[in-house]
Amino acid sequence: MTQNIIVQKYGGTSVGTTERIKAVAERIKDCTKNGFSVVVVVSAMGKTTDVLVDLAKELSSNPSKREMDMLLSTGEQVSIALLAIALHDTGIDAVSYTGSQIRMMTDGNFSNAKIANISTDRIISSLNENKVVIVAGFQGIDEDDNITTLGRGGSDTSAVALAAVLGTRDCEIYTDVDGVYTADPRMISAAKKLNEISYDEMLELARLGAGVLHSRSVEFAKNFKIRLHVRSSFSLENGTIVMPMEEMVEKYVVSGITMKQDEAKVTIRDIPDKPGISAKLFNALGSCNIYVNMIVQSTGHDNRASISFTVKKEDLAKTKELCTELNKDFGGSSVEAKENIAIVSAVGVGMLSHYGVAGKMFGVLSGQNINIEMISTSEIGISCVIDSMYAELAAKALHKSFIEEI
Amino acid sequence: MTQNIIVQKYGGTSVGTTERIKAVAERIKDCTKNGFSVVVVVSAMGKTTDVLVDLAKELSSNPSKREMDMLLSTGEQVSIALLAIALHDTGIDAVSYTGSQIRMMTDGNFSNAKIANISTDRIISSLNENKVVIVAGFQGIDEDDNITTLGRGGSDTSAVALAAVLGTRDCEIYTDVDGVYTADPRMISAAKKLNEISYDEMLELARLGAGVLHSRSVEFAKNFKIRLHVRSSFSLENGTIVMPMEEMVEKYVVSGITMKQDEAKVTIRDIPDKPGISAKLFNALGSCNIYVNMIVQSTGHDNRASISFTVKKEDLAKTKELCTELNKDFGGSSVEAKENIAIVSAVGVGMLSHYGVAGKMFGVLSGQNINIEMISTSEIGISCVIDSMYAELAAKALHKSFIEEI
Numbered sequence: 138m139t140q141n142i143i144v145q146k147y148g149g150t151s152v153g154t155t156e157r158i159k160a161v162a163e164r165i166k167d168c169t170k171n172g173f174s175v176v177v178v179v180s181a182m183g184k185t186t187d188v189l190v191d192l193a194k195e196l197s198s199n200p201s202k203r204e205m206d207m208l209l210s211t212g213e214q215v216s217i218a219l220l221a222i223a224l225h226d227t228g229i230d231a232v233s234y235t236g237s238q239i240r241m242m243t244d245g246n247f248s249n250a251k252i253a254n255i256s257t258d259r260i261i262s263s264l265n266e267n268k269v270v271i272v273a274g275f276q277g278i279d280e281d282d283n284i285t286t287l288g289r290g291g292s293d294t295s296a297v298a299l300a301a302v303l304g305t306r307d308c309e310i311y312t313d314v315d316g317v318y319t320a321d322p323r324m325i326s327a328a329k330k331l332n333e334i335s336y337d338e339m340l341e342l343a344r345l346g347a348g349v350l351h352s353r354s355v356e357f358a359k360n361f362k363i364r365l366h367v368r369s370s371f372s373l374e375n376g377t378i379v380m381p382m383e384e385m386v387e388k389y390v391v392s393g394i395t396m397k398q399d400e401a402k403v404t405i406r407d408i409p410d411k412p413g414i415s416a417k418l419f420n421a422l423g424s425c426n427i428y429v430n431m432i433v434q435s436t437g438h439d440n441r442a443s444i445s446f447t448v449k450k451e452d453l454a455k456t457k458e459l460c461t462e463l464n465k466d467f468g469g470s471s472v473e474a475k476e477n478i479a480i481v482s483a484v485g486v487g488m489l490s491h492y493g494v495a496g497k498m499f500g501v502l503s504g505q506n507i508n509i510e511m512i513s514t515s516e517i518g519i520s521c522v523i524d525s526m527y528a529e530l531a532a533k534a535l536h537k538s539f540i541e542e543i
Numbered sequence: 544m545t546q547n548i549i550v551q552k553y554g555g556t557s558v559g560t561t562e563r564i565k566a567v568a569e570r571i572k573d574c575t576k577n578g579f580s581v582v583v584v585v586s587a588m589g590k591t592t593d594v595l596v597d598l599a600k601e602l603s604s605n606p607s608k609r610e611m612d613m614l615l616s617t618g619e620q621v622s623i624a625l626l627a628i629a630l631h632d633t634g635i636d637a638v639s640y641t642g643s644q645i646r647m648m649t650d651g652n653f654s655n656a657k658i659a660n661i662s663t664d665r666i667i668s669s670l671n672e673n674k675v676v677i678v679a680g681f682q683g684i685d686e687d688d689n690i691t692t693l694g695r696g697g698s699d700t701s702a703v704a705l706a707a708v709l710g711t712r713d714c715e716i717y718t719d720v721d722g723v724y725t726a727d728p729r730m731i732s733a734a735k736k737l738n739e740i741s742y743d744e745m746l747e748l749a750r751l752g753a754g755v756l757h758s759r760s761v762e763f764a765k766n767f768k769i770r771l772h773v774r775s776s777f778s779l780e781n782g783t784i785v786m787p788m789e790e791m792v793e794k795y796v797v798s799g800i801t802m803k804q805d806e807a808k809v810t811i812r813d814i815p816d817k818p819g820i821s822a823k824l825f826n827a828l829g830s831c832n833i834y835v836n837m838i839v840q841s842t843g844h845d846n847r848a849s850i851s852f853t854v855k856k857e858d859l860a861k862t863k864e865l866c867t868e869l870n871k872d873f874g875g876s877s878v879e880a881k882e883n884i885a886i887v888s889a890v891g892v893g894m895l896s897h898y899g900v901a902g903k904m905f906g907v908l909s910g911q912n913i914n915i916e917m918i919s920t921s922e923i924g925i926s927c928v929i930d931s932m933y934a935e936l937a938a939k940a941l942h943k944s945f946i947e948e949i
Contacts, residue, residue, distance in 0.1 A: 155601040192625060195561040197632040204631070207639050208624035211617035218614035219598060225610070226603040233613050237643060238688050282644050 142264065142305045143168065146178040146274060146296035150313040151370035152216050153183035155223075161311075161370060162223035165269055169229060174264045176303065178274040178296040179220055181212025202247035206276075206286045210236070213273035213292070220271050231269040234259065236276035236284070241295065243277035243285045250277055250285035252294065255302045272299060290351020297354045301361040308363050310350065315369035316376035317342070317349055319540045320394045325533055327541050331392060332375070335382035335486050338392050341518045344430075345482045346397035355379060382486050390487030390494060391539035396532040397480040398525055400430055400447040402511065403456055407441040407470035414467055415444065421459060427452045431480065431513045431520060443469075445511055447522065450476060478510065479528030482520040483539055494539075495519050501538045507531050548670065548711045549574065552584040552680060552702035556719035557776035558622050559589035561629075567717075567776060568629035571675055575635060580670045582709065584680040584702040585626055587618025608653035612682070612692045616642070619679035619698070626677050637675035640665065642682035642690070647701070649683035649691045656683055656691035658700065661708045678705060696757020703760045707767040714769050716756065721775035722782035723748070723755055725946045726800045731939055733947050737798060738781070741788035741892050744798055747924045750836075751888045752803035761785060788892050796893030796900060797945035802938040803886040804931055806836055806853040808916065809862055813847040813876035820873055821850065827865060833858045837886065837919045837926060849875075851917055853928065856882060884916065885934030888926040889945055900945075901925050907944045913937050 145165070152158050168175050189208050193200045217233035224231035239259055243250035263270045274292025277285050287294050293310055300308040317339070320328040334342075336359035343352045349367055358365050358379060368376025382388075408414055415434065422429055432446045448456045453474055460472045481502075488494050495512075498519055502509055507530070511522035523531055551571070558564050574581050595614050599606045623639035630637035645665055649656035669676045680698025683691050693700050699716055706714040723745070726734040740748075742765035749758045755773055764771050764785060774782025788794075814820055821840065828835055838852040854862045859880055866878045887908075894900045901918075904925055908915055913936070917928035929937055 155598060158602060189621065192561060192621075193628050196564060196625060196629045200628040201631050204624045204627040204639060207627070207641075208621060211620045211624075214617045214620075215595065215598075215614060218610045218617075219602060221610040221613070222599050222606040223602045225607050233610060235613075235690075284641075 141173050142176060142303050143173045143307055143309065144176045144178065144296050144300040144303065144305055145309045145311060146292055147180065147311045147370055148292065148313065149180040149183050149185070151311050152179055152220065155219070158219050158223045161220060162227050162229070164370065165224060166227050166229050169269060175269045176260060176264070176299055177220065177269060177271045178292055178299060179213060179216040179271065180274050180292040181209075182216055185212040185215065203283060206247045206284050209286055210273070210276040210284045213275050217271045217273045224269055229269055230267060231271055232263050233271040233273070235273050237278045237282070239272060241277035243279055243287070245279040245281070245283065245285065247285055249288035250279070252277060252287070252298045255298060257302050260299075260303065288353070290354055293351055293354035294357055297357040297361070297363055297365065300363045301357065306362070306364055307366065308358070309366045309368060311368060311370035312349065313369065313371070314349060315372060315374055316367055317347075317379070317393075319392060320532060320536045321347070321396070324396070324529060325394070325536050327536065329540070331377045331387075333378050333380055333385045333387050334392055335385060336379060337382065337517055338484055338486055339379045341484045341515065342393050342395060345395040345480065345484065345518065345520065346399070347393060347395045350379070388487055389485055389540070389543070390491045391483045391485035392487075393484045394532055394536045394539065395482045395484065396528050397482075398528060399450055400478065400480060401450045401453040401474060401476045402445055402447050402478045402522060403453070403460060404443055404445040404473045405460055405464055405467065405469045405471075406443045406473065407437060408444065408467045410436065410440040410442050418444065418460070418463060421463060422448070422456065425455065425459060427456055431511055431522065433511045433513060447478070447480065447511075477525040478522050479525040479531070480520050480522055481528065481531045481535060482518055483535055484518040486517050488517050488519070497538070498535065501534050502531055505530055505534050547579050548582060548709050549579045549713055549715065550582045550584065550702050550706040550709065550711055551715045551717060552698055553586065553717045553776055554698065554719065555586040555589050555591070557717050558585055558626065561625070563776075564625050564629045567626060568633050568635070570776065571630060572633050572635050575675060581675045582666060582670070582705055583626065583675060583677045584698055584705060585619060585622040585677065586680050586698040587615075588622055591618040591621065609689060612653045612690050615692055616679070616682040616690045619681050623677045623679045630675055635675055636673060637677055638669050639677040639679070641679050643684045643688070645678060647683035649685055649693070651685035651687070651689065651691065653691055655694035656685070658683060658693070658704045661704060663708050666705075666709065694759070696760055699756055699760035700763055703763040703767070703769055703771065706769045707763065712768070712770055713772065714764070715772045715774060717774060717776035718755065719775065719777070720755060721778055721780055722773055723753075723785070723799075725798060726938060726942045727753070727802070730802070730935060731800070731942050733942065735946070737783045737793070739784050739786055739791045739793050740798060741791060742785060743788065743923055744890055744892055745785045747890045747921065748799050748801060751801040751886065751890065751924065751926065752805070753799060753801045756785070794893055795891055795946070795949070796897045797889045797891035798893075799890045800938055800942045800945065801888045801890065802934050803888075804934060805856055806884065806886060807856045807859040807880060807882045808851055808853050808884045808928060809859070809866060810849055810851040810879045811866055811870055811873065811875040811877075812849045812879065813843060814850065814873045816842065816846040816848050824850065824866070824869060827869060828854070828862065831861065831865060833862055837917055837928065839917045839919060853884070853886065853917070883931040884928050885931040885937070886926050886928055887934065887937045887941060888924055889941055890924040892923050894923050894925075903944070904941065907940050908937055911936055911940050
């Protein structure tokens with residue numbers, strides 16, 4: 138049977154205290170009164186995970202990933218038990234399950250495992266007994282019954298995966314913000330909540346630093362066409378629905394402006410232009426687990442080219458060292474690093490059909506006398522690297538021009 | 544293969560901080576250097592369980608036992624992961640397992656489950672890979688894969704059960720005291736550590752309030768003839784070995800003096816002496832989950848008898864109420880309760896072959912002008928109820944006479 142099943146996920150802040158857990162229980166109760174069979178996925182309470190990580194670090198600078206997963210998965214287990222207890226206290230029957238108990242099978246990649254499949258038998262049978270089913274997010278087991286965790290944002294992925302296997306179309310993601318905004322409202326007070334956004338825009342926003350949802354859960358939702366309703370557990374207002382582009386009613390040329398300040402730029406100048414150098418460089422960075430975001434190669438004079446790219450600030454020292462070493466072979470004139478940069482971006486599916494967004498963007502920035510150091514574009518996004526001192530100014534001007542004045 | 548396997552159990556205080564966990568790891572490391580294959584059972588860190596219980600109580604006055612087991616079992620899971628991480632950091636290979644992962648099968652009696660069987664496959668295979676195996680104490684799973692817990696002292700029972708199925712004869716129980724004493728050293732400074740004690744004495748001591756080990760683990764050890772070495776994780780000194788009586792080298796007539804002040808006495812006076820009244824009374828108490836310890840019935844005049852018994856102080860109000868109600872039917876003259884009592888006891892296997900212990904005990908008490916309100920005897924123990932104001936005086940006098948002056 139596929140009754141009216143709804144999957145809800147509550148994040149760490151939403152279950153951060155026993156008071157909050159009671160509020161969540163009341164919300165779930167209301168949902169059952171409206172005739173829904175509810176499957177709930179919860180994260181660890183508030184800062185639990187951080188506390189556990191700190192304990193492990195007191196014991197080892199490089200703790201085993203298997204044991205970290207054993208350790209961290211307890212956080213969600215505490216939450217599911219407490220939420221079940223809170224639901225019982227409101228008179229609602231409920232049962233909690235660990236990842237192991239619902240056979241949330243993953244690969245054996247500890248700390249960043251991928252879901253392989255989920256058994257729905259136990260969930261369905263509990264739903265048929267009119268129980269609310271509470272599942273520990275973030276965790277699974279590998280084929281040897283070892284506990285695994287799904288990496289950052291893993292509970293979102295658990296929820297979406299459950300929605301997929303249960304054949305429901307809707308998954309509510311309760312968090313501490315009330316939806317996806319056109320920009321970070323802490324920085325841009327005119328930022329507006331979006332009612333709808335497409336999977337691809339959401340992925341692009343996530344990549345560019347607007348981190349309401351983690352990419353993997355959005356990819357999962359996209360693959361299974363599950364509508365994600367991102368909303369606040371602190372209010373009854375509707376949030377933002379992440380959905381297939383073709384089903385969207387509202388479509389903006391630009392739906393979001395993001396700003397990212399946690400990256401640094403590295404430039405290797407005047408490399409003799411011969412094939413294979415880029416491959417060597419980025420393979421070397423990749424094999425050191427250094428994540429490269431933007432890459433620009435500019436051809437200069439005398440068949441020499443410069444390569445610029447951005448990496449996370451925390452990887453900068455290692456990156457510079459590696460590039461200096463590689464450059465002995467490449468023969469470039471210098472390796473330069475710049476930390477005080479920002480990446481400002483405009484994202485929107487409308488770009489697919491509207492020309493001129495890039496030109497307008499560059500115009501807005503130059504109108505503020507802001508120099509653009511790197512440019513990169515994707516199908517639905519344009520990003521510019523600028524000096525970090527102009528970051529907020531740039532974001533505000535772009536938001537005004539692309540969103541407020543439309 | 545049965546190599547030199549040793550099972551060690553570390554209690555909550557022994558793993559109460561990361562510093563303590565490191566010390567435990569060093570101790571285990573030494574043990575492996577001596578050629579042992581080590582299986583370790585750990586409890587939850589320090590006050591973790593209390594903190595979790597408090598969270599649950601904030602949500603419900605009567606939380607579901609299944610969900611409490613789900614909740615509390617996380618405490619041990621945290622400990623096993625941290626201990627594994629600490630062992631790795633000392634260069635020792637180790638792997639942690641939950642109760643579920645080693646198929647520690649129990650009945651479905653949540654919060655007080657009994658172990659049915661344990662699979663040794665995974666443990667043996669990890670030992671054969673030269674890994675220290677770390678098992679979460681206190682927890683198991685029922686046949687539906689629900690997490691269960693074993694009740695108070697459950698980790699001791701987990702350790703003894705593992706020793707039994709692994710066919711080892713020795714199980715070390717590391718705790719925050721350095722062994723079993725002839726009396727509580729906080730009260731009687733002359734109390735001596737025992738090198739050996741029999742299972743039955745240990746059980747009698749546990750019943751009478753000397754709670755180093757919980758009864759069920761001792762019963763388990765007795766059934767499987769496993770020697771329990773109760774010792775401190777804070778020192779390298781030998782502790783006390785709990786062992787079969789017939790293997791003991793040291794045998795004392797009296798090996799321990801205990802004193803218990805958490806019980807209260809109830810007396811129903813002058814009940815007409817007719818059959819079935821005692822049965823009715825104690826069945827009624829039992830069905831209200833009131834645990835009765837000592838019972839004395841005295842025949843008085845006119846075919847009337849008085850019944851006195853002791854119950855836990857926390858059950859006194861309920862007990863008195865129940866007895867007053869029952870007495871309407873029994874026809875006794877009054878129901879009296881006395882809270883300020885103490886039970887002093889002498890325990891020793893030597894009593895089996897030595898007469899006169901009871902006489903000597905009564906003599907010691909009367910020598911101090913202490914009135915005995917109730918007496919009860921078992922094969923290896925004699926207990927007297929006295930006024931609590933004399934409790935310490937009585938215990939000291941008995942210890943002096945039965946232990947120090949031998």
